[in-house]
Amino acid sequence: MKALTTIQSRFVPVNIENIDTDQIIPARFLKATTREGFGENLFRDWRYYNDDESKTRADFPLNMSQFDGEILVAGKNFGCGSSREHAAWAILDYGFRVVVSSFFADIFRNNALNNGVLPVQVSDEFLQRIFLQDNNTELTVDLEQQTIRINSTGEQEHFDINSYKKTCLLNGYDDIDFLLSNKADIETFEKQRV
Amino acid sequence: MAKSLFEKIWEKHVVKTIDDGPSVLYIDKHFIHEVTSPQAFTGLNKRGIRVFRPQQVVATADHNVPTLNQHLPIKEELSRLQVEALIKNCAEHGIELYGLGHPFQGIVHVIGPELGITQPGMTIVCGDSHTSTHGAFGSIAFGIGTSEVEMVFASQCLLQSKPKLMRINVEGVLNKGVVSKDIVLYILSKISASGATGYAVEFAGSAIRSLSMEARMTICNMSIEMGARCGMIAPDETTFAYIKGRKFAPQGAEWDKKVAEWKQLFSDADAPFDQEVFINAAAIEPMITYGTNPGMGIGVSETIPTTETINDTDRSGLAKSLAYMGLEQGAAIKGQKIDYVFIGSCTNSRIEDLRMVASFVKGKKKADGVEVWIVPGSKQVEAQAIQEGIDKIFEEAGFQLRQPGCSACLGMNEDKIPAGKYCISTSNRNFEGRQGAGARTLLASPLTAAAAAVTGVITDVRELLN
Numbered sequence: 296m297k298a299l300t301t302i303q304s305r306f307v308p309v310n311i312e313n314i315d316t317d318q319i320i321p322a323r324f325l326k327a328t329t330r331e332g333f334g335e336n337l338f339r340d341w342r343y344y345n346d347d348e349s350k351t352r353a354d355f356p357l358n359m360s361q362f363d364g365e366i367l368v369a370g371k372n373f374g375c376g377s378s379r380e381h382a383a384w385a386i387l388d389y390g391f392r393v394v395v396s397s398f399f400a401d402i403f404r405n406n407a408l409n410n411g412v413l414p415v416q417v418s419d420e421f422l423q424r425i426f427l428q429d430n431n432t433e434l435t436v437d438l439e440q441q442t443i444r445i446n447s448t449g450e451q452e453h454f455d456i457n458s459y460k461k462t463c464l465l466n467g468y469d470d471i472d473f474l475l476s477n478k479a480d481i482e483t484f485e486k487q488r489v
Numbered sequence: 490m491a492k493s494l495f496e497k498i499w500e501k502h503v504v505k506t507i508d509d510g511p512s513v514l515y516i517d518k519h520f521i522h523e524v525t526s527p528q529a530f531t532g533l534n535k536r537g538i539r540v541f542r543p544q545q546v547v548a549t550a551d552h553n554v555p556t557l558n559q560h561l562p563i564k565e566e567l568s569r570l571q572v573e574a575l576i577k578n579c580a581e582h583g584i585e586l587y588g589l590g591h592p593f594q595g596i597v598h599v600i601g602p603e604l605g606i607t608q609p610g611m612t613i614v615c616g617d618s619h620t621s622t623h624g625a626f627g628s629i630a631f632g633i634g635t636s637e638v639e640m641v642f643a644s645q646c647l648l649q650s651k652p653k654l655m656r657i658n659v660e661g662v663l664n665k666g667v668v669s670k671d672i673v674l675y676i677l678s679k680i681s682a683s684g685a686t687g688y689a690v691e692f693a694g695s696a697i698r699s700l701s702m703e704a705r706m707t708i709c710n711m712s713i714e715m716g717a718r719c720g721m722i723a724p725d726e727t728t729f730a731y732i733k734g735r736k737f738a739p740q741g742a743e744w745d746k747k748v749a750e751w752k753q754l755f756s757d758a759d760a761p762f763d764q765e766v767f768i769n770a771a772a773i774e775p776m777i778t779y780g781t782n783p784g785m786g787i788g789v790s791e792t793i794p795t796t797e798t799i800n801d802t803d804r805s806g807l808a809k810s811l812a813y814m815g816l817e818q819g820a821a822i823k824g825q826k827i828d829y830v831f832i833g834s835c836t837n838s839r840i841e842d843l844r845m846v847a848s849f850v851k852g853k854k855k856a857d858g859v860e861v862w863i864v865p866g867s868k869q870v871e872a873q874a875i876q877e878g879i880d881k882i883f884e885e886a887g888f889q890l891r892q893p894g895c896s897a898c899l900g901m902n903e904d905k906i907p908a909g910k911y912c913i914s915t916s917n918r919n920f921e922g923r924q925g926a927g928a929r930t931l932l933a934s935p936l937t938a939a940a941a942a943v944t945g946v947i948t949d950v951r952e953l954l955n
């Protein structure tokens with residue numbers, strides 16, 4: 296997993312609430328047996344017309360050339376629905392390292408953190424402030440300090456992250472490394488319960 | 490100290506807790522399928538390690554298998570590669586696989602309980618969000634992502650923080666024509682599709698106690714649609730009677746010992762909950778969804794909400810949702826024409842669901858222009874249906890009985906609903922594009938779906954019951 300400390304970047308706004316993982320990556324694109332290559336189908340059915348998959352929709356932010364950056368900003372309750380980790384892979388593969396929303400679904404939050412994508416949960420008000428900024432505005436996400444700042448206005452908010460997960464992300468460790476280092480305890484536990 | 494059902498099971502599975510961090514939670518059973526496991530096996534191989542406890546893992550192929558001609562090679566190449574990868578990975582790591590052609594094959598959340606693998610007091614995970622289904626037996630069961638599948642492979646453990654606890658009490662007697670799917674769609678319409686996010690939910694109350702195991706599974710299945718980490722119901726005599734004698738159920742003296750343990754699994758009288766919800770069963774009518782999340786449901790006799798009448802959670806999404814669905818604010822849902830009927834998925838594809846549909850349609854015919862697919866949850870359900878002659882009833886009604894799999898629940902195989910068409914579905918998700926790009930899904934109970942199959946429009950099934 297790639298470590299993450301500070302990200303300073305412009306952002307891509309997708310101002311829609313309750314974006315479920317079927318929208319992030321539709322089921323028909325889940326057939327790969329590797330983790331790579333999902334980025335091209337990120338938000339597939341919103342980027343293309345349903346009745347003609349060769350036509351892109353000019354009104355969807357990912358298709359608008361004025362938006363760019365490593366930060367995706369989305370409406371409340373992001374990543375609900377299916378547990379497919381492909382959603383986190385697609386976001387990472389597309390080039391995002393941070394997703395900002397005022398609420399994240401549980402499974403998505405874990406999946407993102409397990410892949411080096413940082414979910415930053417902000418207040419509803421702060422989220423609306425970000426959506427009001429123009430497309431050249433940069434945001435700064437500082438994981439060490441647990442802050443997110445709108446650079447042009449200096450507005451800043453603190454965000455929460457479990458300290459264990461924070462250490463993992465800052466160092467690029469994952470849970471498997473940690474669990475494997477606990478094998479002896481796990482085996483003792485197994486013996487004690489029978 | 491008084492403890493809840495959840496806490497009793499949780500505490501028995503904590504290996505250790507990291508300071509100011511999650512706990513290392515031991516997992517008893519791990520179900521896997523072809524779509525969310527290949528990358529986890531690749532991860533293991535890259536690290537040069539093997540599955541730690543392969544005998545605690547059970548595999549099946551369900552998500553993208555065809556539901557016609559399962560004896561033939563899978564036509565769609567990518568689907569075939571995933572199923573082949575599962576066969577190879579299971580063989581290499583010594584994992585039991587109930588793959589295509591096996592008499593136990595089926596949707597992962599249908600086969601676990603029906604084989605007696607799912608038991609009270611267990612921790613159960615699967616790389617699929619509807620793992621919450623297994624909570625109906627009084628277990629902690631939840632869906633995980635592929636990295637977590639790899640963690641359980643590597644260590645039989647997961648890092649988890651304890652969720653908050655919610656209890657949803659459903660008291661009273663259900664009306665005629667109202668079944669467990671209606672209960673859960675009703676709860677969803679009250680608390681919304683994010684109403685239980687961050688919580689483990691226990692379903693309790695007289696209306697829940699009176700349900701069969703299969704009906705309880707339907708409710709726990711959809712707890713994820715409220716955002717819940719898991720859903721659960723305390724085990725009781727109904728649970729024990731269901732498990733007894735199944736293939737992997739404990740036997741003899743072991744059975745008595747287990748039942749004695751399982752009887753301790755309930756929330757103590759004054760166990761603390763972070764939130765409690767009370768639902769009056771008598772207020773529930775047959776439900777149907779009109780929008781693009783499962784919380785957007787109404788009683789079949791009601792009208793679609795307007796921006797003024799809808800709850801706060803769904804207000805901002807209402808216009809977009811209805812535009813997608815081709816429906817109007819304030820309009821009646823009854824009488825809405827439908828094109829497809831899908832009876833299947835881990836929510837409603839068990840034998841009781843098929844029996845319910847069969848007893849309703851016996852002697853009736855499907856409406857012209859409507860296509861009806863019945864997809865049993867497993868090979869065992871399919872065999873049972875044929876043994877009971879249910880297949881004949883469907884055939885006479887013009888319903889297609891297909892072979893087991895997830896099918897049109899997520900439209901990964903060929904079973905897709907065309908863009909713009911309306912499908913009344915007994916599955917669990919009405920998200921945009923879930924059943925196929927542009928498909929319009931209305932979620933309902935098997936009974937309400939069967940009524941629509943016969944009339945061709947959304948119908949109040951109570952008017953057709955004598």
Ligand code: SF4
Nearest residue numbers: 619834835895898899
């Ligand atoms: S039937 Fe649908 S919800 Fe159930 S496991 Fe299959 S895809 Fe998931």
